[in-house]
Amino acid sequence: MIKRKSALAFLIILFLSATSFSSAAPSVKTSTRVGLSSDLIYFVMPDRYKDGNTANDKLDGFDPTSTAFWHGGDLKGLTGNCSPGDEGLARIKAMGFTAVWVTPLVTQAESTAISSGYHGYWGVDFLNVDPHLGTNADLVAFSACAKKLKLKLILDIVTNHTADIIQYNGTDAYIPIDWAKLKNPSWLNDLSNYHNAGDMKGCRSAGDCTTFGDFYGLDDLATEKPVVYKGWADVYGQWIEKYGFSGFRVDTAKHVDTEFFKHWQPLILQKSKSAGISNFTIFGEVSESTAFNLMTYVRENKIQTVLDFPFQTNATDFAAGISTPADLSSFFLYDDYYTSPISSASNLVTFLGNHDMGRVGFILNTKKIQTPSELLARDKLAHALMYFSRGIPTVYYGDEGLEDRASYRWKSSRKRKFLCPRRKQSSS
Numbered sequence: 001m002i003k004r005k006s007a008l009a010f011l012i013i014l015f016l017s018a019t020s021f022s023s024a025a026p027s028v029k030t031s032t033r034v035g036l037s038s039d040l041i042y043f044v045m046p047d048r049y050k051d052g053n054t055a056n057d058k059l060d061g062f063d064p065t066s067t068a069f070w071h072g073g074d075l076k077g078l079t080g081n082c083s084p085g086d087e088g089l090a091r092i093k094a095m096g097f098t099a100v101w102v103t104p105l106v107t108q109a110e111s112t113a114i115s116s117g118y119h120g121y122w123g124v125d126f127l128n129v130d131p132h133l134g135t136n137a138d139l140v141a142f143s144a145c146a147k148k149l150k151l152k153l154i155l156d157i158v159t160n161h162t163a164d165i166i167q168y169n170g171t172d173a174y175i176p177i178d179w180a181k182l183k184n185p186s187w188l189n190d191l192s193n194y195h196n197a198g199d200m201k202g203c204r205s206a207g208d209c210t211t212f213g214d215f216y217g218l219d220d221l222a223t224e225k226p227v228v229y230k231g232w233a234d235v236y237g238q239w240i241e242k243y244g245f246s247g248f249r250v251d252t253a254k255h256v257d258t259e260f261f262k263h264w265q266p267l268i269l270q271k272s273k274s275a276g277i278s279n280f281t282i283f284g285e286v287s288e289s290t291a292f293n294l295m296t297y298v299r300e301n302k303i304q305t306v307l308d309f310p311f312q313t314n315a316t317d318f319a320a321g322i323s324t325p326a327d328l329s330s331f332f333l334y335d336d337y338y339t340s341p342i343s344s345a346s347n348l349v350t351f352l353g354n355h356d357m358g359r360v361g362f363i364l365n366t367k368k369i370q371t372p373s374e375l376l377a378r379d380k381l382a383h384a385l386m387y388f389s390r391g392i393p394t395v396y397y398g399d400e401g402l403e404d405r406a407s408y409r410w411k412s413s414r415k416r417k418f419l420c421p422r423r424k425q426s427s428s
């Protein structure tokens with residue numbers, strides 16, 4: 001017994017010395033949590049929230065009867081009057097959200113016969129707000145209201161591509177003469193800053209078509225070139241400096257070259273720090289179905305954090321009643337894949353549905369057909385699972401209200417994915 005007590009005392013002393021030693025060691029200033037790790041995000045597409053200025057509705061591609069065209073919503077509508085009871089940002093704040101993620105606000109290419117850039121992923125002028133959504137001054141007002149309400153703003157941005165402007169004559173890429181100076185800033189009009197390898201499927205490149213090919217025809221930038229990643233740091237740095245964004249969601253992050261974030265991200269973090277925004281958060285859209293594949297983008301490619309696509313699949317499978325609690329438990333066992341001195345699974349941005357895949361009610365029903373009352377219960381279960389799990393919960397606008405609200409134009413798109421046919425193609 002005495003021996004056991006002595007051994008225990010020895011272990012305690014050893015532990016205390018180790019603790020004392022570690023506390024005396026130089027501290028390393030790293031954090032495993034990103035700036036948004038305690039936030040609750042509301043993800044909204046401004047064109048589909050509320051029309052605050054009908055004067056900008058009649059620009060090209062306005063057709064509220066079609067999900068593929070502009071519907072008239074804008075920054076003024078989303079901002080509202082910033083007072084309690086209003087349906088703009090004040091409403092989002094009142095629901096308990098602490099951050100608002102908006103689809104890209106940059107000026108879009110003109111509409112085609114089959115679709116328009118209401119979603120924001122067809123950028124041509126990356127320094128100005130699209131006129132359908134309002135003016136740069138409207139964005140200043142939007143930002144001021146968010147600041148007043150203590151809501152963080154997250155901007156959806158694209159670095160992988162621009163709108164589809166470059167055309168091909170056989171395998172020769174060219175920019176039509178009428179569009180020679182269409183893009184802003186001007187380095188985006190230089191053909192040599194693109195891969196010009198044709199579409200991702202069957203691209204003409206010695207490199208990986210996932211990163212060198214055109215994403216559904218959209219002009220794929222040579223993101224490995226300093227002029228491109230420095231150019232993007234300058235462009236998006238301006239959005240932080242002028243409008244005070246607290247984070248970026250980076251579209252198609254899977255399709256930029258593996259080194260891009262190592263170059264671009266530190267420049268953005270530096271610019272945000274200079275702008276007085278601490279803990280700026282960058283999360284990438286990397287559509288991977290397993291933690292094993294997804295973690296590479298955090299651990300190797302060094303994206304600060306990513307959207308948690310595996311959670312979306314596992315949570316909705318469970319909530320729909322097609323997988324078991326044991327399956328769900330197994331899913332969370334993979335969380336340690338994300339653990340590093342500067343990252344953890346707590347940083348993952350969780351979601352149940354989005355503008356690409358559809359709303360969660362729609363998704364649950366595609367997995368297993370439900371009665372309306374059961375569907376609502378399962379929808380709530382999915383949300384509860386998201387709120388109480390690790391990660392940064394993101395609610396897709398409209399999922400909070402189940403009644404039709406024509407003024408928000410949710411009726412036509414609530415249960416459908418948004419349509420994004422490219423300029424030369426008919427499917428996304």
Ligand SMILES: [Ca+2]
Pocket residue numbers: 051052053054055056057072073074132
């Ligand atoms: Ca409008």
Ligand SMILES: [Ca+2]
Pocket residue numbers: 160210211212213220221255256257
């Ligand atoms: Ca690419």
